[in-house]
Amino acid sequence: MVDSIPSLESPGPTDARHPAAVAAHERLDRIRDDILRLGLERHVLDLELYGYTVLGDIKPLSFFDDLRSTILRLGEEDRIAGRRIPLAGQQGKSYLVTWLLARDRIFEEAVMAEKPLSLITYLMGESCQISSNHGHVRVEGDPPQGLHADAPMVPGPIPEAPVASNIMWVLDDFTLESGGTLVVPGSHHTRTHPPSGAKKMAIPIQAKKGTVIIFNGNVWHGAGARTVSGERVGMTVYFNRMYVRPQEDLNSVISDEAIARNPPRFAHLVGRNNPYPAQNFEFFNPKGTVYFGKTQDPKG
């Protein structure tokens, strides 16, 4: 608990609440304590008002350089192997670099970075998991990505508690010309997918290389068109609720060694504790049942 901030009401030893209610309260306390300890209050306000925030002071700039060069190296590997994933059709030059977390240890360090993870936990609760970790390389000449909410296959009205949310690591300056992400501030409150014409409401996020952007998945956004030479490299760490199917089956590709060398939360983030999908009902054990409780807690 942060000393100078009074603690929330707690009945102390006379607490007669159901253990699940106590546990839910403690989760909120942990989220609050982390936000205060890390000085992220202004970013929480941004997330509430606008649905996104730009965060600095996470890692040295050299770490961002290393992420960028590793993504480009892996993208080149994909091209040579004939498995590069186009982002703007077969004629386009922009591409996605996938399965990053399983391909180099630097990405383990990135996904565990404390400040971005604390804000994602504020949005998605402690139980959220990583859906995918991708490099997004945008190249001049390709059209912008369509505006969207990160709620694929979810019919409107989209749940208020976002089913997914994203961290975008800014590995090149994001501006209108560079092909930075476009966003409609405040649109997460609509809880709808963007209507046609929403792009007239969008602005480019101005974010310097060396920052990360945290998005509530319900905010309307999409990559802009790059109109200058070179490449815009961004890296997403995409999170989803435990009940959502992840984009990448990380649990099957992350080794036990990677689990052992990382903080305990890493195992949960890659899906080690998710009881689904299963081939038998061994998940129906005391460990598995932790995740079957009813909850009204959007940060559960």
Ligand SMILES: O=C(O)CCC(=O)C(=O)O
């Ligand atoms: O590349 C970007 O700027 C945004 C990417 C994005 O929103 C997505 O792929 O869902």
Ligand SMILES: [Fe+2]
């Ligand atoms: Fe998106």
